[in-house]
Amino acid sequence: VKKSLVREFRKILGAQRCLDAPEDLYAYSHDCYARGKPELVLIPRTTQEVSAILRIAHREGVPVTPRGGGSSLCGATTPIRGGIVLATNQMDKILEVSQEDRLAVVEPGVVTLRLHQAVEAVGLFYPPDPASYAMSLIGGNVATNAGGPRCLKYGVTRDYLLGLEVVLADGEVLQTGSRAVKDVTGYDLTRLFCGSEGTLGVITRITVRLIPKPETKRTILTSLRTVEEASQMVSRIIGAGILPTTLEFMDQAYLQTVEELMHLGLPVEAGAMLLIEVDGFEEAVERQAGIVERFCKEHGALDVAVARTPQESDQLWKGRRMGTVALMRAAKLMISHDATVPASSIPELVAHTHEVALQADLKVVIIGHAGDGNMHPIFLLDPSRQGEMERFDKASRELFRFTVEKGGTLSGEHGIGLEKNPYLHLQVNEIGMRTMRAIKKALDPKGILNPGKFV
């Protein structure tokens, strides 16, 4: 980025929002996976400013990496070709929450949690709840099609988008969708940008649909002797017509490792623990919780507890919520995959993951969203150990190969980013890559947007 360009950007944004001091560049250089080396950080506040930035970047062929909350787990927002980091965190207005039309219009820099709170205050509900919701930005959620525990019942970010405003690579401003819940007018550009990880445009405004807030919920925690029994329990519950909001899985390695660190009283002898939430109308929720409890008792669960209040529920979530934080602190490096398989392949995936880790001399614990087959093998790594990262890469490749063989996917919700780019071809064949490249080229012919990702 030439000095003259920096001056041009300063004229548009002012010196406060056009940063090139080393400490600023450092602060915006990374997400939760990797670090890059941006040359300039630009912090626009309006669509017009984003448009002006992209016009110049396009003219000069300067790379632009859009950035949300920086909570990507796969390096989706890491700038790997220098250039500009375009930070959206100051475009943070909730522009509208409409009870009547059951929608919200927000800027990309709104923290996901703020959106949850704003809509729940008027009796509405925005379901997607990525684990990072207290720091992730809604624009990043859209760019990565974020998921979360509640997605089993309610679907992912994609399923709540009505329309987007997107600044294209050349600075032109595109409007997609509308405020209508059903809209089949033209190609589904809304969902093309969703999950494209900033490689096709910069999202500057988002219209999301909302649903009525569920009346109540129950949380059920149960431990089972084996992973197979846990998997059978998942099938049994859904087979009974119950679609839980959340169906979290924790394996024995996770329980034992967390218990050692935290002393929470977790059942270390169990093969797996399931955390199940059902929500909806009081009567239906009570019956569903009753059915789940009965299934657990009838089919050999080691224990089962039902929470009926938010306080009791928090208690049951402790092992799941505090555990991952504890692991993050305990491990020198923690990398969580999110390979997703059809539900029937979960036991095989869990067994295969442990086998692969054992052979590679790696420590792994497994949690996951069992209802939708979205598992999170968490590798607890020590990069200072001889050959550790090479063995991790090899193990990862084998696990990705396995999930694709089972009809699954490399990534259920974290995205591709830097981390899984080398493995993309395992799932997307040459025709698929060609099609993706054709679309990228059609929308960003100079390849300035988040270069080095996807294609």
Add this chain to the structure above:
Amino acid sequence: VKKSLVREFRKILGAQRCLDAPEDLYAYSHDCYARGKPELVLIPRTTQEVSAILRIAHREGVPVTPRGGGSSLCGATTPIRGGIVLATNQMDKILEVSQEDRLAVVEPGVVTLRLHQAVEAVGLFYPPDPASYAMSLIGGNVATNAGGPRCLKYGVTRDYLLGLEVVLADGEVLQTGSRAVKDVTGYDLTRLFCGSEGTLGVITRITVRLIPKPETKRTILTSLRTVEEASQMVSRIIGAGILPTTLEFMDQAYLQTVEELMHLGLPVEAGAMLLIEVDGFEEAVERQAGIVERFCKEHGALDVAVARTPQESDQLWKGRRMGTVALMRAAKLMISHDATVPASSIPELVAHTHEVALQADLKVVIIGHAGDGNMHPIFLLDPSRQGEMERFDKASRELFRFTVEKGGTLSGEHGIGLEKNPYLHLQVNEIGMRTMRAIKKALDPKGILNPGKFV
């Protein structure tokens, strides 16, 4: 299409599935909106055959219009540049219904109703239910992102797609998605093809996700004094946290016209009738029906009836189901729009539609899916009347302009096709059209797929 080409296609498909007799061309020339003039009808049975057809068509630059059940209401599958109609109706196998993985894999020629029946037989549920489900093909449903009454609660066809096999314009075979419920690996090509009306590729295999079949339902029929009261009732119901499966609206003009034709005992003095269905667990459904019934009684409904058995429910649906059939028989030409607006704009849209029709000297009755603002003004036309079609076009343009002004869309579920192509620019501005054209060009550079549509 040259004679030599016909011979080439005959070699691939045999004479039985390569048709050029006038009566065959006629049979495949139209959908429910318009008629075209194909030169050749090809009926492949395998992906390989589709691929071979497209390779040749691509080489020769011959137009190919993919065709499903021919039930499009907007001319989406009408061949307007001659060439080939590629009929998918003999690719009609249900390849798999997996209870464990809660998914089905089907060929595009499966009738929607057959899919409903096949999955419900094992306790699962495929929600999208376009009115034409007894004749529409699932491939056409995907190509048009079909909706239906149940979509208020359950979402549209797009929301149930896990993956597609698509033959691209040049005959290459693309696989999108996977068998996993959550999948963020690469651009969302699945949803790019969904709703693209056959302009980007020919869908040859579809993997849909399924959900547990709801335990029971209640049907509630109520008539209200005015459209405003009906609209308030819709807001009140959803405001109480109830998301009905279905929330059908019929206006006074509809009730009076159908009553005159059918003598069903419809409440002709009512300003609007609402048909409401709630489904789920017995206890919750019973309470929700009770709340709706109480709302109706407390807020001035002229009458309210609740059906608790399938037979009683069928009785309540009579006015809605038989009415549209009666209208179709009574009118010389019936054209149904599907303009969709945010929920709060429904009363204005209904009032404005009648005003515009009155000024244009046209007969219109209105039904619609009120919960999601997807209204169906049904114009009962007589093309032999002086200037009728010109006045209809003018009225349509004004209604499309109005829905877009209200933040809505030209089409909630029928699609664009021939009918709304002239109005597309009212919603999609020049940047939007440019983006759509760029994508079309990237995937179908010679423009052979369903030419003359969309872009």
